[in-house]
Amino acid sequence: MRLFLLNNLKFLDGGGKGFHQIRSLSSSNSVLLSTNDDGNRGIRRLILNNPKKRNALSLNMLQELNKQFDTMEKQCIHPIQQQQPKSNHQSTTDDSKTLLRAIVISSNSEKIFSSGHDLKELKLNNDPKYHQLIFDECTRLMLRLRSIPVPVICQVDGLAAAAGCQLVASCDIVLATERSQFSTPGASVGLFCSTPGIAVARTVNRRWASYMLLTGRAINANEAFISGLVTCVSPTFETMQTQTESILESIITKPASVIALGKQFMYKQMEMNNLADAYSQGSRIMVDNLSMKDCQEGIDAFLQKRQPNWTHSNE
Amino acid sequence: MRLFLLNNLKFLDGGGKGFHQIRSLSSSNSVLLSTNDDGNRGIRRLILNNPKKRNALSLNMLQELNKQFDTMEKQCIHPIQQQQPKSNHQSTTDDSKTLLRAIVISSNSEKIFSSGHDLKELKLNNDPKYHQLIFDECTRLMLRLRSIPVPVICQVDGLAAAAGCQLVASCDIVLATERSQFSTPGASVGLFCSTPGIAVARTVNRRWASYMLLTGRAINANEAFISGLVTCVSPTFETMQTQTESILESIITKPASVIALGKQFMYKQMEMNNLADAYSQGSRIMVDNLSMKDCQEGIDAFLQKRQPNWTHSNE
Amino acid sequence: MRLFLLNNLKFLDGGGKGFHQIRSLSSSNSVLLSTNDDGNRGIRRLILNNPKKRNALSLNMLQELNKQFDTMEKQCIHPIQQQQPKSNHQSTTDDSKTLLRAIVISSNSEKIFSSGHDLKELKLNNDPKYHQLIFDECTRLMLRLRSIPVPVICQVDGLAAAAGCQLVASCDIVLATERSQFSTPGASVGLFCSTPGIAVARTVNRRWASYMLLTGRAINANEAFISGLVTCVSPTFETMQTQTESILESIITKPASVIALGKQFMYKQMEMNNLADAYSQGSRIMVDNLSMKDCQEGIDAFLQKRQPNWTHSNE
Numbered sequence: 009m010r011l012f013l014l015n016n017l018k019f020l021d022g023g024g025k026g027f028h029q030i031r032s033l034s035s036s037n038s039v040l041l042s043t044n045d046d047g048n049r050g051i052r053r054l055i056l057n058n059p060k061k062r063n064a065l066s067l068n069m070l071q072e073l074n075k076q077f078d079t080m081e082k083q084c085i086h087p088i089q090q091q092q093p094k095s096n097h098q099s100t101t102d103d104s105k106t107l108l109r110a111i112v113i114s115s116n117s118e119k120i121f122s123s124g125h126d127l128k129e130l131k132l133n134n135d136p137k138y139h140q141l142i143f144d145e146c147t148r149l150m151l152r153l154r155s156i157p158v159p160v161i162c163q164v165d166g167l168a169a170a171a172g173c174q175l176v177a178s179c180d181i182v183l184a185t186e187r188s189q190f191s192t193p194g195a196s197v198g199l200f201c202s203t204p205g206i207a208v209a210r211t212v213n214r215r216w217a218s219y220m221l222l223t224g225r226a227i228n229a230n231e232a233f234i235s236g237l238v239t240c241v242s243p244t245f246e247t248m249q250t251q252t253e254s255i256l257e258s259i260i261t262k263p264a265s266v267i268a269l270g271k272q273f274m275y276k277q278m279e280m281n282n283l284a285d286a287y288s289q290g291s292r293i294m295v296d297n298l299s300m301k302d303c304q305e306g307i308d309a310f311l312q313k314r315q316p317n318w319t320h321s322n323e
Numbered sequence: 324m325r326l327f328l329l330n331n332l333k334f335l336d337g338g339g340k341g342f343h344q345i346r347s348l349s350s351s352n353s354v355l356l357s358t359n360d361d362g363n364r365g366i367r368r369l370i371l372n373n374p375k376k377r378n379a380l381s382l383n384m385l386q387e388l389n390k391q392f393d394t395m396e397k398q399c400i401h402p403i404q405q406q407q408p409k410s411n412h413q414s415t416t417d418d419s420k421t422l423l424r425a426i427v428i429s430s431n432s433e434k435i436f437s438s439g440h441d442l443k444e445l446k447l448n449n450d451p452k453y454h455q456l457i458f459d460e461c462t463r464l465m466l467r468l469r470s471i472p473v474p475v476i477c478q479v480d481g482l483a484a485a486a487g488c489q490l491v492a493s494c495d496i497v498l499a500t501e502r503s504q505f506s507t508p509g510a511s512v513g514l515f516c517s518t519p520g521i522a523v524a525r526t527v528n529r530r531w532a533s534y535m536l537l538t539g540r541a542i543n544a545n546e547a548f549i550s551g552l553v554t555c556v557s558p559t560f561e562t563m564q565t566q567t568e569s570i571l572e573s574i575i576t577k578p579a580s581v582i583a584l585g586k587q588f589m590y591k592q593m594e595m596n597n598l599a600d601a602y603s604q605g606s607r608i609m610v611d612n613l614s615m616k617d618c619q620e621g622i623d624a625f626l627q628k629r630q631p632n633w634t635h636s637n638e
Numbered sequence: 639m640r641l642f643l644l645n646n647l648k649f650l651d652g653g654g655k656g657f658h659q660i661r662s663l664s665s666s667n668s669v670l671l672s673t674n675d676d677g678n679r680g681i682r683r684l685i686l687n688n689p690k691k692r693n694a695l696s697l698n699m700l701q702e703l704n705k706q707f708d709t710m711e712k713q714c715i716h717p718i719q720q721q722q723p724k725s726n727h728q729s730t731t732d733d734s735k736t737l738l739r740a741i742v743i744s745s746n747s748e749k750i751f752s753s754g755h756d757l758k759e760l761k762l763n764n765d766p767k768y769h770q771l772i773f774d775e776c777t778r779l780m781l782r783l784r785s786i787p788v789p790v791i792c793q794v795d796g797l798a799a800a801a802g803c804q805l806v807a808s809c810d811i812v813l814a815t816e817r818s819q820f821s822t823p824g825a826s827v828g829l830f831c832s833t834p835g836i837a838v839a840r841t842v843n844r845r846w847a848s849y850m851l852l853t854g855r856a857i858n859a860n861e862a863f864i865s866g867l868v869t870c871v872s873p874t875f876e877t878m879q880t881q882t883e884s885i886l887e888s889i890i891t892k893p894a895s896v897i898a899l900g901k902q903f904m905y906k907q908m909e910m911n912n913l914a915d916a917y918s919q920g921s922r923i924m925v926d927n928l929s930m931k932d933c934q935e936g937i938d939a940f941l942q943k944r945q946p947n948w949t950h951s952n953e
Binding site: 267274278282284291318 | 758764769774776777780784826827828831836840843844845846847851853854855861864910
């Protein structure tokens with residue numbers, strides 16, 4: 009049903025290939041579907057595909073997600089590190105492939121986005137080392153949602169609970185349907201949502217974070233909007249899809265290297281307390297950005313009222 | 324009138340005992356009423372009870388509040404400090420008493436929650452040492468609202484001004500009636516709300532904080548909701564009471580030791596700038612949490628679809 | 639048209655002098671208009687006045703703004719630095735002039751508040767040193783919006799984009815009309831809004847910041863209200879003007895030295911991670927504040943139910 013909807017929207021449209029592609033993936037046993045949009049636009053869609061297990065972030069699911077990110081990172085243009093001379097920069101991008109421009113994470117269920125860690129799994133193997141392994145895998149995923157140099161968009165439809173809510177709060181851009189809910193109810197089973205709380209408290213206002221974490225009660229989409237967890241609430245999945253398409257269009261029409269540079273510094277400065285320090289570093293980033301080919305082209309095109317012709321490179 | 328309302332709600336219901344208990348306390352001259360709920364559920368209600376002085380946080384009121392917290396801290400289960408071996412842990416809980424599970428702070432007036440520091444008192448004794456004593460007592464209260472290992476719920480009905488607003492912003496969970504107002508108007512009497520601003524700026528969005536502090540103008544309940552100061556606005560005191568009861572139910576059905584561990588780390592990680600560091604510590608907390616008896620019981624009960632049987636201990 | 643509106647409101651009213659004053663300024667070629675309110679109330683209005691260039695923050699505009707702030711800083715009472723003995727304090731205020739109490743920044747256009755940096759200018763001179771100069775001038779402005787010891791109010795009517803949005807997010811109090819929009823679209827021309835993002839991410843919830851910065855899409859006034867960028871949305875410029883007048887009234891009826899002390903510490907504590915440290919410093923500020931003449935007068939007046947008689951000094 010959901011896959012059919014996806015097919016009818018521009019995002020995965022392209023002579024029905026998108027539909028069949030997902031369907032065939034769907035017939036596999038993978039807990040995670042992964043597909044490119046048909047238009048060769050560099051948009052990768054990851055679909056949590058284990059509705060019977062409420063799309064739990066099991067070790068398997070986390071590893072599959074991280075595997076996808078391993079691959080996707082190689083398909084991105086990465087920002088040049090400051091202090092590193094340009095000439096020494098080795099692009100990790102294989103030019104023969106489409107450059108990755110954006111990632112969309114959603115679920116293959118209209119009831120559940122993800123229920124978080126797999127409690128059964130945590131119980132079956134009671135070795136603390138095994139537990140640590142799971143949380144390390146989870147942390148690795150959350151940190152790279154931030155470090156991967158393309159925007160990560162999350163489409164929530166249904167319930168996002170515990171580490172599922174952490175995943176949502178860790179994406180760059182979050183949309184949700186009206187029927188969606190968000191919760192961090194771990195304490196109800198004796199496992200406080202301490203790590204989900206790290207992502208949630210950095211996203212929503214602090215009173216919402218303490219309310220959610222201490223009571224475990226779910227908030228609805230409107231409360232998620234008020235609290236800052238979500239910036240767009242759509243009445244249906246279809247309208248969310250249309251909204252997402254507009255957002256993707258905004259992203260892919262910009263130069264990849266500039267988005268990469270921008271995302272990296274954005275999260276860096278957010279962690280800086282001192283305003284003057286942040287501006288000092290930010291100004292240098294701006295000056296460097298201005299020397300990039302795509303910036304010179306972008307401003308030229310703007311002044312000449314024409315479409316820019318991006319290289320998407322760090323030159 | 325208010326006390327009568329309280330009596331008619333489940334929270335203090337129990338054959339009318341709650342009503343009489345508060346009434347008898349009320350007939351005392353104490354500026355602060357303190358009562359347990361009748362159901363032996365470990366819920367302590369503190370009621371600011373000096374409406375003639377607009378429930379000012381006088382030195383007396385602050386000391387009474389801190390005295391209550393001294394007692395309540397002994398009735399809580401405290402989280403085991405990391406690095407401290409479990410066997411050495413001395414529980415401070417006297418097992419013969421009901422374990423404290425939650426604190427509810429409200430006022431005995433539908434017009435004023437609290438007007439903040441007592442200006443008359445600050446004026447009568449002009450010794451800076453005396454002033455310092457008052458602010459130290461106030462800080463002690465604000466810090467322990469955060470450190471006490473049970474959730475503190477604030478019910479605002481009426482005006483919360485200056486240090487009264489600071490008290491609100493320092494609680495874990497804040498509800499308010501529609502008629503409530505919030506302000507930090509100290510500069511109007513020449514005393515800028517510098518310490519209230521510390522709590523307010525950590526709770527609401529920064530533009531709301533600077534607006535409130537620099538103009539002293541009151542915001543209404545809806546603005547408090549938008550700004551993040553309050554997460555639930557109720558049309559009447561009765562509906563706020565019902566909402567509070569649901570929240571309390573959510574809290575007391577969870578294991579006390581897990582809430583204690585969770586609240587402690589929640590505020591700790593909120594003060595950490597570096598995301599990777601926060602996750603590193605958070606993962607260890609999760610692994611420790613998983614080894615607790617109540618966590619194992621909680622997950623078992625969940626998987627077996629039965630009610631959990633908590634020990635509420637740190638074992 | 640806009641100037642006519644301003645004239646018809648109390649803010650610039652005074653026998654039409656305000657109107658003519660601005661008009662005559664307007665006939666000058668200055669990109670920035672500056673006017674005092676007629677009532678000698680110490681309110682300075684700065685009007686971005688280059689609508690043909692979309693009120694761009696060109697080097698010229700930035701320098702004009704900084705020149706105004708150089709002058710205005712000398713018209714303020716400054717807080718006494720802690721650790722600095724009172725007797726050594728040299729007031730920078732020339733007593734013969736009206737003490738500055740508040741600054742209002744607006745634009746002379748109902749379509750555009752400011753479009754941010756002047757792209758043409760950035761392109762014409764491609765010397766990185768020149769670019770650095772522009773960003774340094776911009777940073778200097780943003781930092782002093784925070785450091786100048788009087789409240790800075792921003793009235794947005796129309797689009798605030800890129801560094802224009804940064805200017806908005808850097809003011810203490812922000813009002814906007816319903817038709818206003820806010821964006822950080824730099825990446826569309828290849829120049830990521832890295833420095834605007836510093837101000838925006840410290841003002842709005844983090845998900846709004848990443849959404850705005852990575853997509854460049856504009857948010858409307860309602861979204862700006864939800865996100866925390868704006869605390870008051872008015873249907874028309876006239877109602878925004880009335881709202882501003884109320885806010886100004888709230889400010890100028892308070893003692894200047896207390897506002898100065900308060901604003902300085904407010905931003906200082908916002909940058910402090912540790913709550914106990916913030917309270918420790920805050921308590922000392924409160925004790926110092928209580929020893930000020932205007933505080934003693936303010937509390938006296940309050941207790942005696944009369945109007946206070948401020949000295950506006952640091953005594």
